[in-house]
Amino acid sequence: MTIRVAVLGAAGRMGATTCEAIEAAPDLDLVARLDAGDDVAALAGQADVAVDFTLPDATEANVHALLDAGVHAVVGTTGWDDHAIDRVREHAARTPGVGVLIAPNFALSAVLAMRFAAVAAPLFASVEVVEMHHPHKVDAPSGTAIHTARGIAQARADAGVGAMKDATQTDPRGARGADYDGVRVHALRLEGLVAHEQIFLTNPGELLTIRTDTFDRSSYMPGVLLAVRQVGSHPGVSVGLDSFVDL
């Protein structure tokens, strides 16, 4: 059965690429392209799934409107904080059967890297995250890196592993980077790069490195389509495409 898909932010770079990918997929039907000012509520009964690649200040309102309209949502827009996600969770509890996926990254290599990092993290003494992006990015660190760090921290907490060792006493200019739930995150900004992440995990005598390099936006589409196909089977709010990937 064909899935009817609407794209929000259809005129943007990611939105346009998504429209092309949906049109090329035989099991998906592109039924609407919306941009700023268009009425999301009108999608009720017209679309099964909506993909949101809009802007940080528009995306939350879109998702609430989609929940009210009974349309599953796949959200690739960045800038979500915990409070916004909590508000969507509360709303979703009152619209049973509707699925929302908020995903900071749709590249399969990045999604697998996050998942592998979380699985491995409790077995290692130390874990840190380094992300690299182009220098036009306005926020640091990336949403993917924060999500990776939190997944690592959660897995270690669940396994009862204690805090990592760190004897640093003097670090006058902040070289040790950002602390997210006890996991250090470092952000590099380098002209010509797209999106890259390395996770370093060590024990005495060994180093495991998981690295993902994304050179091109086209690498996101297999993950977006996977999300569109599966979001209907995951009612409620999911964060991160890794929750849809079966390891």
Place this chain on the structure above:
Amino acid sequence: MTIRVAVLGAAGRMGATTCEAIEAAPDLDLVARLDAGDDVAALAGQADVAVDFTLPDATEANVHALLDAGVHAVVGTTGWDDHAIDRVREHAARTPGVGVLIAPNFALSAVLAMRFAAVAAPLFASVEVVEMHHPHKVDAPSGTAIHTARGIAQARADAGVGAMKDATQTDPRGARGADYDGVRVHALRLEGLVAHEQIFLTNPGELLTIRTDTFDRSSYMPGVLLAVRQVGSHPGVSVGLDSFVDL
């Protein structure tokens, strides 16, 4: 309950390190240290598990003797080929309840790398393996690299993924490396290194790299102890410590 452990090849480098690690573990009891000429059959009823770090030309006979003695075997000695493993499988079928683990590598980072590579392999267009060891090693590629390549090939076959693309027409000196079940393996020999492996997985626009660096023999001990503790719960023949690690 304490597990009674014997070490075969106790005077060798890996055997000696294993003896130390077992003596330091409160739940394990080192009951015998055997070397060339000692009687393996005498372990019957004396040891629950035997760890074999002997030599390629002795290890198969040791495992057959352990099966006859009803002692579980953890085998770290390299040099096992498919025929030798098949002979042990046939023998093990006649000694129900006895477990044998033949593991080319006990470093957790290496074991996880192999497992992650197999999980990810069907989702990528191309996968190749590069291993790096010290130049005193007499065989190429390493047993770990062959095991990694075969795990990748098996996972792709199970998922129905076709052969990888390769347009190479001229390669006069063999730069494309070794083919193991359709997966290319490359071996580097570099003074000062211990044991290192990289797995490269790509799709259009993205590269996932899984890398493991082992600097020191001490990194094997957590894996050896994990194997000693679990081999009794895995009757029959297992190949690769990854089969004991729960992802």
Place this chain on the structure above:
Amino acid sequence: MTIRVAVLGAAGRMGATTCEAIEAAPDLDLVARLDAGDDVAALAGQADVAVDFTLPDATEANVHALLDAGVHAVVGTTGWDDHAIDRVREHAARTPGVGVLIAPNFALSAVLAMRFAAVAAPLFASVEVVEMHHPHKVDAPSGTAIHTARGIAQARADAGVGAMKDATQTDPRGARGADYDGVRVHALRLEGLVAHEQIFLTNPGELLTIRTDTFDRSSYMPGVLLAVRQVGSHPGVSVGLDSFVDL
């Protein structure tokens, strides 16, 4: 003073990109675009420098014609062997003042990597080269990797450093890769990649890695323009853009 430049193979992918780059450079004047069938000899007196991005079976004849025409040549076409280069050297000896640069790679990162590798090589016990390209490439290893290996071998020979240690006795499927003047070269073919090279240099206790990743053809243009500007000051035959880069 403006340099008058002709492009051979102007309709090809690299040729077209070169034409654009030359037109955008204020100190260069694009005076001719030639393709198969056009007369190279006619460039005499019309062009100062010609850039050749044609085909392996056409490039040598082009260079001989350019030497006869007294036009400096910057050659990016691959497929040159030692005999072809020797024939050009002999010809160039009879056309004093004309410069020919045959360069397997114009990416600055790749050129620097080759040069750094050669400088460092005599100080390390072991050195090997790994290159990665897309799987549509028909030859292995890449010209850049061969050039890198030969530069390493020459630097070690000049410094009186002996052969590298390698105890390999069994390598049934050729995992040790290709031998170029005693330096091992390994070639990977991975969908989605462009052109990548790693050089590993080791001593007891340390590993130096020089890695270059080229994601996009645009990265070659700064090197092509540098070559166009300098080839006139390097009469005779030069191989590799690194011979023009001042460290």
Place this chain on the structure above:
Amino acid sequence: MTIRVAVLGAAGRMGATTCEAIEAAPDLDLVARLDAGDDVAALAGQADVAVDFTLPDATEANVHALLDAGVHAVVGTTGWDDHAIDRVREHAARTPGVGVLIAPNFALSAVLAMRFAAVAAPLFASVEVVEMHHPHKVDAPSGTAIHTARGIAQARADAGVGAMKDATQTDPRGARGADYDGVRVHALRLEGLVAHEQIFLTNPGELLTIRTDTFDRSSYMPGVLLAVRQVGSHPGVSVGLDSFVDL
């Protein structure tokens, strides 16, 4: 001619390794082992060169005493700031012919990495530095990483290259790391590692990575001996072993 060498901090880990290396070198003669409380002034006329592996709060006084004694100094102790170096420079100006080398790192791979980074830096749009050390280190970032960043900044300034692009507007927890003369430095602390550094250099379409991994203290000795042999030919104060390495 044999060089007479004294070691200050001879009972420490690095000092002891240095004593062994000097005793093993046929052209060097170990004439004194000093520790806290011993009289440095007494080396006058007895030693040609002194190697200082003492403590941050002792090393500057040692160097002043060595200058007064007319003994060349090779200083591996960390913790030197610009003011301390300036005081030594002033003192050295009054003791002509005496050489002082203050080196944050003696591993040849690290020294070459710093030098290569400085040479390449003006040719790239963006450059950042990532260092990784064991988590028992009390200062961040490492002296080597600061030295690397400053070498990069100096080379770019000398070449008239402008500031790097960085559009970061929000970075609430400091993921962008430390700024040294406009070059970002990131410090990771990972159990089991020794000393590692990566320099990332990018242009549109290309990434050059220079990486050094030091697994073992023994890797410093070739650099220490090189310094001992050459410090007498470099009167005045030199900072960084790279100033002694001829590229």
